[in-house]
Amino acid sequence: MKKYLILLFALPLFAGLENLQLQKALKLLEEKNLELKVSRFEAQMRAYEAQAAKGHHFGKLDVTVSGMRSNDAGNVFGFKLASREATFGDFGFSEFLSPLGQAIYDASQDIPPQDMSGLLAVQPGDLNYPEARNHFQTKFSYMLPLYTGGKLTEYGRITESMHQMSLFDTKQLRNEKIFQTKKAFYDISLVENYIGNLSKILNNINRLENIVSTMKKEGYAQNIDLLEVQARKAEALSMYNQAKLNRDLAYQFLSFLLNTEVTSIERISDIAPIPNIDPKNIEAKNIDIQKAMLGEKIADMAVGVEAANFLPTVGAFAEYGSADDKFLNEFKQKDSYTVGVQLQWNLFSGGTDYANLEKAKVNRLKVQSQVALAKSGINLKAKKLETEIRSKDADVKSYQKQLQFARKVYENYQGRYQEGMVSISDVLIKQSKELEMLLKLLTVKNDRNTKVFELNCLLNSCNI
Template sequence: MFIRKIFLLLVISLPVFAGVKNLTLNRAINILKKDNLELKVARFNEQMKAYEAKAAKGYNYGKLDLTVMGMRSNDAGNVFGFKLQSREADFGDFGADEFMNNFGACQGGDMQACADMYGKPPSSLNYPDARNHFQTKVSYMLPLYTGGKLTEYGRITQSLYRMSKFDTKKLLNEKIFQTKKAFYDISLVDHYISNLSKIIRNINKLESIVRSMKKEGYAQDIDLLEVQARKAEAQSMYNQAKLNKDLAYQFLSFLLNREVTSIKRMNDIAPMPKFSKRTLEANNIDIQKALLGLKITKMAMKVEKANFLPEVGAFAEYGSADNVLWNDFLDKDAYTVGVQVKWNLYNGGIDAANLEKAKVNYMMVNDQVKLAKKGIALKAKKLKTEVLSANSNIANYKKQLRFAKRVYENYKARYKEGMVSISDVLIKQSKELEVLLKLLTAKNTRNTKIFELEALINKQKSASVYNIERVVKPKDMNSTTTKGERS
């Protein structure tokens, strides 16, 4: 019974530990948004900025403090002050009893008493007994006017919170770029492996032909060795491609923070996104951050201007004190209220210099915004040009691949007739493999530029809109391997 329970528990747990299979790009992006560790860290930073903005806003509402103090002292000033705060001070604390005794003696003709009456410090005032003192008070301080400084601080921290959200969005775009690229890389590697498998099969057929011709005396051992060497080379490339595919899956698993064992293959050509200069400036995150930074510098300039204006604050305090904690609280309570105006009239020109510095910083950031707009537009044009160039290369390599395949088939037939050497055949096959590699490299370059462009214009469309999650059926793979121009 116990073994059956363990087996049932393992069966239930299998889906939890198993890797994700047949993963689509849309689902991968949803997992990325939820589970990517770097994005989680960025969102924590967002939360901290939000709390900073909330804290800055709280300064407008002042500060309310409750203070409870307990002390004991025999210091003359402290003891007298304690009695005053407790509303218990009397003439005896000033040495009235000593004064009256000296006064009476002076009236009786004691001249020393007359001298001590005014010249001798009273012992009860200067050497009092130690006293306990407990004070409870509530104090409230409220800024009434700060020249707009607190308001601008609140706006700055709120803008910094928005800036952190832009940073998170930019990181998300980068991770989506990496995820899409991983999907396309895996699809391209799958296609490459498929083509290598076909080439290896062709080499096996060629090896059989050479063996047959060797038996008939039309081929030599060196021909067979040359074919086998080429076969080993192709097999090595095949194994390396599989390792690269495994590495791509590991990177994808790292991005999604979960194991991915297989994906749905996709079209190996990503579509070109449409954009204009206007939409680029409106959506690009770097430009939005630069514009927000310009607003922040303007707010900072207002903060510096506030240093030339007065600050007004209000203060209120209520409490009670006694030598026993909370004894006769209402009978011995007291309050204090007040208003303070503080205005710095001169500080050596520091405020003026800081204001000028803020103005220069604003002008600098304003030019940086213009530079960002032009730089982003130039980068977008550059990426678009590189995509168009890759399109031309892809079309060219497709034609070259189709031609190379036909040449190889022609040379293989001519070899059977003894018209060319096996080296000639293998050279043509090498040409076919070389063009295939160039084609796949051009496609990979093009896709990379497309994804960079999407991240640049901050236009992450869903995979269903792009129709990039079409599963490649077995007949598509066979068609692709027999007609290289579709690759």
């Protein structure tokens, strides 16, 4: 019994959202859409890249701690020098001073001097075969760029601009997802309206089927008339089922966009309102134009980067550390430092730097042309979409009138069929015209709404 109660209370947790409103759906989109999350992470990464580029202005401080042990003569002598512990004994003076002292003593006693030339050929064992020694060294190194010809500054500006570009990409993706969410709501509302109309048509066909069946029993209709009505009923039923499948698919897509299961929505008008078009604001608001203008700035910065290759770079460095045969032993007593400045200037590169600079300049001209093309192209597209929407509006009104007329004609022919004035084929032809107008009206409304949403995104007016 407890299991059944737990299941009963848990069912609402697994149920999808019902009667979801458009505004709430847009808020869910903002919070849960996975593509938007990925895009925001990408923008965040670009922000850190910009921060890292700025950090190069402050230089780099490293600490290096090394521990070694060696009996190599050069290493051991170097270790002692670094530890400030080298003595004359390390040079083998113990083997040099004894013969030298004997020679000095003999000279003081008026003893004839011996041949000392062999002394220089002595290989001191203390120097050549030292005992193994430990060596621990701790060193702090700081390097600072003083002048780079503006290259670091331009790199910082470029990475910051790339961050801005990623924000534009995120905003553009957000507009696209809002467009898709709104379109899903309008599509569902539109197909619900379509399903409702198909239900009425099916009811009419059912009534017609009953009329034909009754007339057949009375001998006023033939079996072929009934079969013809049933065939039309099967066609309408197929359209009805297909419409429901399309509605289910729209709900699945909406659930994917919101990353949340949605079972029903609060229906809205199946005609999306046309946004106000201000030609003066198109260039200021359109994201593609803003991205193109930012790309022009980046191209200009790239020219500055290439021009910096003709200028010298100057950097400063400083090192401070200490070494001993024991880790951090007598650090202050044995410390040392090194400071310096370095200038590097490339005087010849075989024309490579010049070619790269000219390439950057040409790319800047290309981007400038792309900006002009984007501005004119976006304005043209906005005017085209507005014209197409107006044309679709006229089509919607026309098909609505034709649908109303087709329904009246069908009702008239149904009455005339009962009076024996027309055949069942004539009635079904008129009923087929009603289905045709209904389908055309659905299609033109869907096309119109799509163009309205495209225009909204073009104007960057897909706001929540």
